[in-house]
Each structure stands twice: as structure tokens, then as C-alpha cells.
Amino acid sequence: MNSSPKNNFSSPSTEDLKFLTDASLARLAKWLRILGFDTTVYPQEAGRPMLRIADQEKRIVLTRRQDMTERQFAGTLFLITDVVVGKQLKSVIEKFSLKIDRERMFRICLECNEALKPVMREEVRDLVPPYVFENCEQYNRCSRCGKIYWMGTHPRNALRFMERHIPNHLP
Ligand SMILES: [Zn+2]
Structure with a gap:
């Protein structure tokens, strides 16, 4: 059977993106999990070992450390400049064109x-x-x-937070 190659080589869906944050972004990590994105938190200060893990696990690095951007790293690293978690979340969604799907929300343990x-x-x-x-x-x-x-108060509060901070990205 002949299959069209264009279907086989389409760019990977943003649903499959995985993230690794540094410890200072643990709250952002929880929000990405709420939205259904596989996100781990590096428990120590960001540095070379963190980049190694990101490389091994094919994760996008999210960090607040400016000097991390100067390191050699073959993967993707995004510097978070905002302090407010709602703005951090918005910047990640916009940077990586993340599609938010209500079916995927609240499917990952926040802890x-x-x-x-x-x-x-x-x-x-x-x-x-x-x-x-x-x-x-x-x-x-x-x-x-x-x-x-x-489904209780937590998802309701979470949805309210998203309506406040990322209204244009909600489905
Ligand atoms: Zn758990």
C-alpha cells in the first residue's frame, strides 16, 4: 500500500512536547501538568546536569537563569523572564504554540x-x-x-485562573 509521505513526516504535534523546569519554576510546572503537558522539575540549581537530563529525555528546558542560555545545548531552552506564574504560563504557551485541549486537562498528577x-x-x-x-x-x-x-473546587479555581491569564488560548 502506498502512503503519502507528507503525512508521515508532518511536524510533531505540540501535544507531545515535554518540559523540564528548574526548581524556581515548580509552580509553572504544575500549571503545565494541569494542561496535560508532561513536565518534570529539576530539584537542584539549573546547570549542566539539568541539560543532560533534558537531552536524554528530549525535554524543553524552562529556566529563569539567564546564564543558562550561554551554555552549549543541542536541545531547546527557553528563558522565563516573568515572575508572575500566570504570565510565565502565557509566555510558554505562546512561545511553543501550545494547543490547549479540555480533554487533556487534569490528567496528570500535580505532585x-x-x-x-x-x-x-x-x-x-x-x-x-x-x-x-x-x-x-x-x-x-x-x-x-x-x-x-x-472534579471539584480545584479544577474550578484552575479554570478561573486560566480565564484570567490565558483567555485567548482556551478552547
Ligand atoms: Zn502522584
Whole structure:
């Protein structure tokens, strides 16, 4: 069967972009996870070992350290100049033309960057507050840390934050 090469060599989707932030950008990392982007945080000061990890894992480096831009690095490095996390998020979205898809939001554990898995309501009966159990049908669990997520105040607040800071990028 002949397949058209143009379909095989299209540029990779922005959905597949992965990020590595330095420790000072941990809050930005959480926002990228909320949006569904695989984002790890380098726990120490940014430097050569951080770039090595980014290279190995094919991650885009996000850093606040100006001098990192002078280092030799074959991958992509983006200097974050804003201090406000909402502006940081906006700058990353615009720099990499990230497409925000509501289907992909709230699918990654905010603590450990692990993909969440749906879990039966009965299984979380003793793990969530009773009023949550009464009012919520769908739950996800992190298979690494065990944290349970549900659609509640956190996603509502998160959506409000996004409407404030990145209104033009919401689907
Ligand atoms: Zn977790």
C-alpha cells in the first residue's frame, strides 16, 4: 500500500512536547501538568546536569537563569523572564504554540507528573470526604503517589485562573 509521505513526516504535534523546569519554576510546572503537558522539575540549581537530563529525555528546558542560555545545548531552552506564574504560563504557551485541549486537562498528577487512571467510585469511598463521595461520580488516581482527583473546587479555581491569564488560548 502506498502512503503519502507528507503525512508521515508532518511536524510533531505540540501535544507531545515535554518540559523540564528548574526548581524556581515548580509552580509553572504544575500549571503545565494541569494542561496535560508532561513536565518534570529539576530539584537542584539549573546547570549542566539539568541539560543532560533534558537531552536524554528530549525535554524543553524552562529556566529563569539567564546564564543558562550561554551554555552549549543541542536541545531547546527557553528563558522565563516573568515572575508572575500566570504570565510565565502565557509566555510558554505562546512561545511553543501550545494547543490547549479540555480533554487533556487534569490528567496528570500535580505532585509527581504521573498519568492519572480512572478509578471506581466504590474504591474511593473511604479516601475522599463524604460530601465529595455523595456528589461526584468520576475519580482518577495517581498510580505512583495514590492521590485521588475529582472534579471539584480545584479544577474550578484552575479554570478561573486560566480565564484570567490565558483567555485567548482556551478552547
Ligand atoms: Zn502522584
